[in-house]
Every structure is written in C-alpha cells, then in structure tokens.
Amino acid sequence: MSNTLLEVKNLKKYYPVPSGTLHAVDDVSFTLNKGETLGIVGESGCGKSTLGKTILRLTNPTSGQVIYGGQDIASIPDREFVKLRPELQMIFQDPMSSLNPRMSVKQQIEEPLLIYKKYPDRAEREKKVLELMDTVGLARRYAEMYPHELDGGRRQRIGIARGLSLEPKLIVCDEPVSALDVLIQAQILNLLMDLQQEKGLTYMFITHDLSVVKHISNNIAVMYLGQIVEQCETKRLFNHTLHPYTKALLSAIPVPSLQKKRERILLKGELTSPINPKNCCRFAPRCIYATEQCFGKAPELKDVGNGHKVACHRVAELNDLSET
Amino acid sequence: MSEPILKIENLVVHYETRNGVAEAVNNISFSVQPGETLGLVGETGAGKTTIALTVMGLLPKPAGHIVQGKIELDGEDITRYASRSHRNNVKEDKLFQHIRGEKVGMIFQDPMSALNPVLTVGEQVAEVIRLHNKVSRAEAAKRATEMIELVGIPGTRFNNYPHEFSGGMKQRIIIAMALACNPKLLIADEPTTALDVTIQAQVLELMRGLREKFNTAMLMITHDLGIVAEICDKCAVIYAGEIVEYGSIEHIFNNPKHPYTLALFAALPNLDEDVDRLHSIEGLMADPMDLPTHCTFYDRCHMRCDKCKEIDPKTVEIEPGHLVKCCLFTGDLDEKEAQT
Numbered sequence: 001m002s003n004t005l006l007e008v009k010n011l012k013k014y015y016p017v018p019s020g021t022l023h024a025v026d027d028v029s030f031t032l033n034k035g036e037t038l039g040i041v042g043e044s045g046c047g048k049s050t051l052g053k054t055i056l057r058l059t060n061p062t063s064g065q066v067i068y069g070g071q072d073i074a075s076i077p078d079r080e081f082v083k084l085r086p087e088l089q090m091i092f093q094d095p096m097s098s099l100n101p102r103m104s105v106k107q108q109i110e111e112p113l114l115i116y117k118k119y120p121d122r123a124e125r126e127k128k129v130l131e132l133m134d135t136v137g138l139a140r141r142y143a144e145m146y147p148h149e150l151d152g153g154r155r156q157r158i159g160i161a162r163g164l165s166l167e168p169k170l171i172v173c174d175e176p177v178s179a180l181d182v183l184i185q186a187q188i189l190n191l192l193m194d195l196q197q198e199k200g201l202t203y204m205f206i207t208h209d210l211s212v213v214k215h216i217s218n219n220i221a222v223m224y225l226g227q228i229v230e231q232c233e234t235k236r237l238f239n240h241t242l243h244p245y246t247k248a249l250l251s252a253i254p255v256p257s258l259q260k261k262r263e264r265i266l267l268k269g270e271l272t273s274p275i276n277p278k279n280c281c282r283f284a285p286r287c288i289y290a291t292e293q294c295f296g297k298a299p300e301l302k303d304v305g306n307g308h309k310v311a312c313h314r315v316a317e318l319n320d321l322s323e324t
Numbered sequence: 325m326s327e328p329i330l331k332i333e334n335l336v337v338h339y340e341t342r343n344g345v346a347e348a349v350n351n352i353s354f355s356v357q358p359g360e361t362l363g364l365v366g367e368t369g370a371g372k373t374t375i376a377l378t379v380m381g382l383l384p385k386p387a388g389h390i391v392q393g394k395i396e397l398d399g400e401d402i403t404r405y406a407s408r409s410h411r412n413n414v415k416e417d418k419l420f421q422h423i424r425g426e427k428v429g430m431i432f433q434d435p436m437s438a439l440n441p442v443l444t445v446g447e448q449v450a451e452v453i454r455l456h457n458k459v460s461r462a463e464a465a466k467r468a469t470e471m472i473e474l475v476g477i478p479g480t481r482f483n484n485y486p487h488e489f490s491g492g493m494k495q496r497i498i499i500a501m502a503l504a505c506n507p508k509l510l511i512a513d514e515p516t517t518a519l520d521v522t523i524q525a526q527v528l529e530l531m532r533g534l535r536e537k538f539n540t541a542m543l544m545i546t547h548d549l550g551i552v553a554e555i556c557d558k559c560a561v562i563y564a565g566e567i568v569e570y571g572s573i574e575h576i577f578n579n580p581k582h583p584y585t586l587a588l589f590a591a592l593p594n595l596d597e598d599v600d601r602l603h604s605i606e607g608l609m610a611d612p613m614d615l616p617t618h619c620t621f622y623d624r625c626h627m628r629c630d631k632c633k634e635i636d637p638k639t640v641e642i643e644p645g646h647l648v649k650c651c652l653f654t655g656d657l658d659e660k661e662a663q664t
C-alpha cells in the first residue's frame with residue numbers, strides 16, 4: 001500500500017536479566033497508514049513502551065525490521081538515522097523522569113530546536129517556543145518555571161510541546177493523557193486530533209484507557225506479554241471482541257455511573273513471567289477456556305476475516321465468526 | 325458515630341516561590357471515618373497531592389507552608405508535626421514518623437521517586453515489613469513475595485531492580501509496600517493511573533478486601549470518576565484548592581449540582597457512544613498564584629452571571645450531606661436569574 005507510513009516486521013526486544021532472557025517485545029508485526037492512529041492497549045508491563053521505544057530506536061531491537069520511508073530504520077547507520085530523528089518523536093508516559101529538573105519550561109521546549117539547529121535566530125526561536133506553549137495551552141507566565149513547581153498536567157504539556165517542536169511525521173504517544181484529569185484530557189485529545197487533521201500526523205497511541213483509545217484510534221492492537229493477541233478496526237474490536245483477554249479487558253473498565261454496572265470477568269490465576277516464556281499461549285494460566293493445546297503450543301496471530309486478527313486456538317469454537 | 329480517623333479543618337497551604345505565592349489549598353475541611361473511602365477528584369493542579377503531602381508531613385521544604393488549619397489523625401492533633409518548619413528537632417521528627425508510620429500508608433503519584441534505584445524491589449517491600457513488624461529477615465522476604473504476587477507480579481521477579489520494571493509494575497510495588505503495613509488510613513494518590521483495567525480491577529479488589537478485613541479508611545485521589553463510582557463512599561470535588569461539591573457518591577453521580585462537576589461528567593469519553601470531539605470547557609484551571617476574590621470557576625463557567633463576579637459563594641447544604649459552593653444555590657440570586 002502506498003499509504004503505508006510504517007511497517008513493523010517480526011520485531012523483538014529481549015533483555016538479559018539475572019534469571020534468563022526477558023521477552024519484552026516478542027515478534028510483533030503491523031503496518032501503520034499515514035494520517036491514521038493505531039492504539040496499543042494492554043496490561044502494565046506487556047511491552048507497550050518498549051515497543052514504542054524500539055520502533056523509534058531509543059533502544060536497539062534484538063531482531064526484526066522497522067520499515068519507514070522505504071528503508072529499514074532499525075538497521076541503518078546512526079548518522080543516517082539522526083537525519084530522520086526529527087520526523088519520529090515520542091511523548092513520554094512519565095513526564096517527570098523525561099524532563100530535565102534543572103531546565104525551565106522555556107529551556108525544555110527550546111532544547112530540541114537547539115539540538116537540531118532549527119530557528120538559528122534567537123528571537124525567532126523564542127517566538128516558536130512561545131507559539132508551542134500556546135498550542136499546548138501552557139500560559140506564557142510558566143516559561144521561567146521549573147518542572148517540580150508545576151502540577152502533572154502542565155508537566156505533560158511540556159512533553160507534548162517538545163514532541164511537536166520538530167514538526168514530526170510520526171509521534172509515539174506513550175500514555176500522554178493518563179496523568180491528566182478529564183477536562184485537560186479532553187482538551188489534549190482534541191488538540192492531538194486537530195493537529196493530525198492539520199498536519200497529517202500519524203500516531204501510535206499507547207494507553208491502558210480503553211475509552212480514550214476508542215475515541216482516538218482507527219485501529220487497535222491489544223498486547224499481552226510482548227505479543228499482539230488481537231488487532232482490528234476500532235469499532236470492530238468493541239462490537240465483535242474475539243480474544244478472551246480482550247473480553248476480560250473490556251469488562252473491567254470502571255464505568256462512571258452507579259446504575260450501569262458491567263458483568264465483570266475477574267482474571268484469576270498466575271501471571272506468566274516474560275522471562276524465558278515457554279511455547280504456549282501466554283494467557284493460558286488466566287484463561288477460563290484454556291485446554292491442553294493452549295499450554296502446549298503458542299497460537300499464531302491469524303486473520304479471521306475482515307482484517308480482524310486474533311491469536312487464539314479456540315477462536316472459531318468460542319465465537320460465531322460468520323457474524324459481521 | 326465513631327471518631328474520624330482523619331479530620332481536617334480549614335486547612336490552608338501555600339507554596340512560596342521566586343515567582344510569588346501559590347495558594348494550593350484554600351480552606352478545606354473534611355473528615356474520614358474508619359472503614360470509609362473518600363474520593364478527592366479534581367483537575368490537575370487543584371491541590372489534591374498537596375493535601376496528601378500535608379497529612380504525611382512531606383510538604384516540600386522550604387516552599388510549602390501550612391498557613392492555617394488543623395489536622396487530626398486518630399484523635400491526635402498533628403498539625404504541629406505536619407508543618408515541617410515547626411518540626412525542628414530530631415526527636416519530634418522521630419515521634420511524628422512513628423505516629424505516621426503506624427497509622428498512615430501512602431501510595432505516591434510518581435512511582436519512581438518513591439523507590440530506591442539501588443535496592444531490588446523485593447528488598448524494598450521486605451524492608452517496609454520489617455520496619456513495622458518484628459519478624460526475621462526470611463519471614464519478611466516470604467511475606468514480601470506474597471505481597472508482590474498479590475499485586476499481580478510473579479514472585480520470581482523479587483530480585484529485579486526498579487529500572488527493570490515498567491511504570492505500572494513499579495506502581496504495583498508501591499501499592500504492595502503501602503498495603504504491607506496494614507495502615508489505619510491509606511492515602512492513595514492516583515494509585516492506578518498507570519495500570520491497565522484488569523490489574524486496576526484487581527488492585528481495587530485488594531483495597532476493598534483490606535477495608536473489609538481491617539476497617540481501613542481510605543483517601544482516594546483520582547481523576548477517574550469510574551474509580552470513584554467503583555470504590556468510594558463519599559466524594560469531594562476540588563477546584564482551585566477548594567471543595568466545590570461534597571456528598572455521598574449517590575449525590576455526586578445521580579444528582580451533581582456544581583457547574584464544574586457537571587463539566588467533568590460531560591468531558592468523559594463514552595464507550596457507548598461516538599462523538600467527534602470531546603466536550604471540554606475552554607480555559608485552564610484558575611492560577612493558584614493569582615486567584616480571584618470571587619468564584620474561582622467564574623472564567624470557565626457556562627452558568628455564570630454577573631453576581632458571581634462580585635461574591636465568593638458560601639457553601640450550602642442542599643440536601644442532608646450534600647454540599648455545594650456556588651451562587652446558584654446560596655439564594656443570593658433570585659429564582660429567575662438562576663434559571664438562565
């Protein structure tokens with residue numbers, strides 16, 4: 001497809017740890033179209049951030065390819081990659097640890113512009129910084145303040161302003177709104193969607209908030225312990241949920257209402273460790289449908305029709321796949 | 325009624341910075357009964373964390389000050405200790421740490437700053453257990469492993485360091501540490517923000533269990549109204565350092581009154597319904613360095629009228645136990661005006 005911006009092929013990221021090899025991202029493949037948003041959801045620790053960081057080469061992959069602009073950016077030399085860096089940005093999960101505590105708000109936002117020598121003229125650069133602050137809704141009087149003097153929401157806005165500063169094409173948003181209250185969250189989500197419209201931005205949107213991901217994404221990939229277990233168009237995921245983990249996930253969403261209570265699937269059972277995982281369905285110990293086969297062999301991610309991909313041995317048995 | 329475990333009266337907390345004074349907490353009063361969970365919701369910068377830090381005696385030095393008010397913990401006035409500038413000798417400091425450590429557990433908003441990067445996560449949980457119970461090292465390690473598994477992390481990861489954990493896993497370790505000492509009061513500052521919903525459901529379940537078993541009181545700071553509906557008994561909606569609405573969760577969810585509370589509900593992305601744009605209100609939280617003398621929500625309120633610009637509305641009880649701080653309910657406006 002000519003519209004493809006990014007193609008990830010069999011990406012793996014393993015970490016050596018004292019007790020073995022930790023499979024943080026284990027054979028993940030997907031494509032992302034220009035101007036679209038792919039939502040990545042999944043349990044804490046399932047490898048969402050690692051996936052984002054590996055794609056943007058903030059950490060080196062163990063194996064696999066990341067095709068961007070016709071080349072595999074996972075393997076090109078550093079000096080080639082540096083040229084692409086401004087196009088590929090990340091907005092981080094934890095604003096405090098990604099900001100420099102000794103830099104003022106203005107300096108933080110200015111830093112990427114300085115590093116990439118954008119706006120060499122000082123007055124113009126300062127103008128750009130102030131514009132960016134306006135864009136993300138940071139009042140100008142905060143320019144000289146330091147991160148620790150700000151609340152979480154304003155800190156996250158600094159991160160977003162930094163992410164936007166180099167006019168990127170692809171932004172990996174790693175839980176950009178999870179620290180924010182609903183009003184600011186709504187503002188930031190609207191802002192990100194406006195920017196997408198205006199500038200044709202492409203997002204990979206990592207979150208564990210399903211109502212947020214539903215609102216912002218065209219497609220959603222559900223991850224479990226380093227692997228994609230279900231992936232399809234957003235509406236379909238909610239209306240034709242197929243994977244048992246996704247079903248549990250959807251049922252667990254807390255509803256802000258006292259009347260509407262969902263029938264909840266509470267997950268029991270032990271968590272599989274991502275260290276030296278066996279060849280099995282990694283969800284099996286917590287899955288109420290698990291059979292012997294599930295413990296003996298890992299299911300493959302397969303298209304069951306209409307681009308709906310699922311990794312579950314029993315998908316056809318447990319669901320009516322003809323219904324669309 | 326039993327004695328409240330935590331009672332805060334007319335608390336005012338300021339931060340003094342180079343750029344001026346930030347009025348973070350402005351005349352807040354509430355109390356929490358044993359076994360009761362009070363939710364504190366409100367926008368970023370509303371002062372929620374500041375309230376928690378004040379109770380814990382952890383206001384940042386030298387900026388944070390208790391300007392006025394009283395804090396009682398389990399019947400004991402701890403205002404003097406909570407204010408760091410007054411806690412000038414080591415003995416008082418020790419005494420306070422003791423009172424606090426026995427009675428209050430806190431789950432911090434920022435997990436990284438609460439973990440020691442050079443100790444394994446297991447050691448850190450075990451250390452907390454040993455601090456509060458006279459047990460052997462081996463026993464503490466065993467209990468720590470149980471706690472770690474209770475929050476959904478395989479016990480085999482006992483010997484990992486914090487940097488080897490994802491954000492949500494670190495948060496679960498913090499939760500394990502806070503729960504390990506069976507506190508009378510648990511202050512949880514956005515405890516599940518970094519967790520996905522299945523783990524969140526487990527953690528909330530865990531907290532519910534704790535409440536039933538030990539009658540633990542909880543102060544639940546969150547901006548997720550779903551969590552409030554799920555676990556809280558009472559709820560205080562905070563705006564610019566003030567409680568603008570307070571009541572049982574039935575009051576807040578079934579009969580919300582304050583324009584800000586209404587805006588919060590309207591801004592939620594809804595799973596059952598598709599919208600192109602989320603409903604937000606323009607503008608930012610009132611600037612704590614420059615608070616107006618009239619209603620602090622005025623600039624963003626779509627129900628405001630000229631009267632609102634003249635007065636700082638009183639808090640009124642519109643039904644038993646349901647408090648609202650807004651001119652629309654004080655009787656300062658005549659009926660006709662209030663309808664528009």
Ligand SMILES: Nc1ncnc2c1ncn2[C@@H]1O[C@H](COP(=O)(O)OP(=O)(O)OP(=O)(O)O)[C@@H](O)[C@H]1O
Pocket residue numbers: 015016017022023024042043044045046047048049050051093208274487488489490491492493518
């Ligand atoms: N530097 C590292 N060394 C060893 N293990 C690591 C390292 N970084 C991450 N991991 C492990 O990789 C796995 C995936 O972590 P990651 O941060 O990608 O999760 P996540 O899905 O982003 O979780 P969260 O929602 O909590 O942010 C976890 O098991 C984590 O412990």
Ligand SMILES: Nc1ncnc2c1ncn2[C@@H]1O[C@H](COP(=O)(O)OP(=O)(O)OP(=O)(O)O)[C@@H](O)[C@H]1O
Pocket residue numbers: 148149150151152153154181339340341346347348366367368369370371372373374375384387433612
């Ligand atoms: N150390 C500090 N120095 C100066 N001002 C501070 C300091 N810490 C907090 N503030 C200010 O006090 C106000 C209240 O902050 P607080 O962290 O209590 O908000 P919060 O309700 O917890 O917000 P969030 O939901 O973002 O965590 C904010 O305006 C903040 O900028």
Ligand code: SF4
Pocket residue numbers: 243244245281282283284285287288289290291294299311312313314315
């Ligand atoms: S493969 Fe088996 S264990 Fe895995 S999700 Fe499907 S039914 Fe459950």
Ligand code: SF4
Pocket residue numbers: 583584619620621622623625626627628629632637649650651652
């Ligand atoms: S007092 Fe007036 S401005 Fe303030 S919340 Fe009520 S209606 Fe709005």
Ligand SMILES: [Mg+2]
Pocket residue numbers: 048049050093174490491492
């Ligand atoms: Mg992460």
Ligand SMILES: [Mg+2]
Pocket residue numbers: 152372373374433513
């Ligand atoms: Mg806070």
